[in-house]
Amino acid sequence: MLTGIPQLPTRRPNKPAETPAACWLPCSAKLAIVCLISTNLVQLYLICTQPIVPCDSMQPCQRNALFPQQEGGRSNLAAVQEALPAAVGAGSITALPFPEHNFAVFIIFSWNYELFWSSLQTYMAAGWGKRVIIIDNSPDRIILNDPGVVALVGEVIPTRVRLTFSQAQNMIGDIALERNYTFFFWGHSDVALLASNVSAVFAQEVMACLERVMAESPNWGILFFHYDWFSATRTEVVCEIKYDTFITVYKSDCDYYPRVRQKWRTLNHSGICKDCRVHVLDMKRSLRLPLDNYQATKDMLEADAVTAENRNHWKKQEWSIGEQIGWELWEHTSWHYFRYKWGATPPEGHQCRIEEPLEGDVNGRKQKLRQQPFETVRDLLPDQIMYTVTDEDLSARLQRSF
Incomplete structure (x- = not known):
């Protein structure tokens, strides 16, 4: 029968406080905190005391300033x-x-x-x-x-x-x-x-x-x-x-x-x-x-x-940096997908034009490019290396995942 709870060894010995509790921060940290508090107080003062400027005809307006409010x-x-x-x-x-x-x-x-x-x-x-x-x-x-x-x-x-x-x-x-x-x-x-x-x-x-x-x-x-x-x-x-x-x-x-x-x-x-x-x-x-x-x-x-x-x-x-980068990447990949779907390359400066004049047609008629069935665009896609995933390979991937 245990007579007491065994004590776990500490990583470092307990040391008596060598300095008063009021001096636990160095002077540089105290100064930073004082500056931060002062800055916030100044900002709060400006927010509370800044007058509301009426909307100018060619300047952005404050929210809900365009229609009167109750x-x-x-x-x-x-x-x-x-x-x-x-x-x-x-x-x-x-x-x-x-x-x-x-x-x-x-x-x-x-x-x-x-x-x-x-x-x-x-x-x-x-x-x-x-x-x-x-x-x-x-x-x-x-x-x-x-x-x-x-x-x-x-x-x-x-x-x-x-x-x-x-x-x-x-x-x-x-x-x-x-x-x-x-x-x-x-x-x-x-x-x-x-x-x-x-x-x-x-x-x-x-x-x-x-x-x-x-x-x-x-x-x-x-x-x-x-x-x-x-x-x-x-x-x-x-x-x-x-x-x-x-x-x-x-x-x-x-x-x-x-x-x-x-x-x-x-x-x-x-x-x-x-x-x-x-x-x-x-x-x-x-x-x-x-x-x-x-x-x-x-x-x-x-x-x-x-x-x-x-x-x-x-x-x-108003976009975050992630939205800006993601948008540019999405635009690029979406453009390739769009061309695969319609199966034609537009002329320079007309990226969205998919109705082109018929070659040699003196009447200037236009033909409509039909949307390609997705089963027929596999030849447009880049070659892919296909392989069978073995049980050993799957087990290794699962181990890496957890």
Whole structure:
């Protein structure tokens, strides 16, 4: 029977404290801590005392500064209504426009809240109101947790995990199918929608054009308004054709739209609706737009569109180093995959062109390159060394794994 618990030998002998407890840090460490605390106190003072600078017309705005807010962060809908163009009409924020149609206007949000907020203003001024559905693909669900945006739009749907562009597009298609939409609009989160003139409403002009397309072109698939910066898609299209999730954003449309054209027509609104002169303008930074002044808004957007700043610069500013490196590698591999899939090399400067003039054709007709069945592209893939994994090899790999 043990009379006591055996003591384990210590790695080093216990030594009595040779210095007072108050001096356990060297002077250099104490100085560093004092400097750190002082810096934090200065930063806190600046945050608490810095005045709020109002938005300048050509400068980025603070979050939620574009539309007036009520207490608790909720948007003041009455004040928002007053800021909208008179042509939009009363009730455009709270009412559901075009109740005779079953559709939605989707916006995918992933980066840059301030720019998105400026863009959303124009969707409201365009007359879409509660038809707008935001797909919140941000890392911290900024939109879902913003009561101001939630009060303005019809719905905010968060993604369960962050999706790629193609995955988010397929999510939109699935929602349209589940809700039995006849069609749906998709718009970029960094564009501004503007009617053709001061007395017109963007949504009314677009819907008039779409109704004409549905009446005159029964095989329509996609209707573009300034390419896909804002476009309408027939829901029947997404029943059969999905975005290829192995292709990145800047090649995905080069793959998707040609596959749509194999069965449906892709139309440009200016070609079929010549009287529809709506504007879809690129935005490179957040702006406080005078929505109740059509000409001033148009002038401001046109001035911003011609600036030398790259339209994707704002996006890359919010990427981590991993996202930047991963994006470049993905672009490279996606490009090779795209060419394997379509089986043709485009001319210099036309990486996405897969409709080429026929050689020797004096009429200038174009042929459509068909998507290659994946069973027939094995000869395009690099040679691979195939070997049988033996039991010994498998056992060795398992041992290395654990």
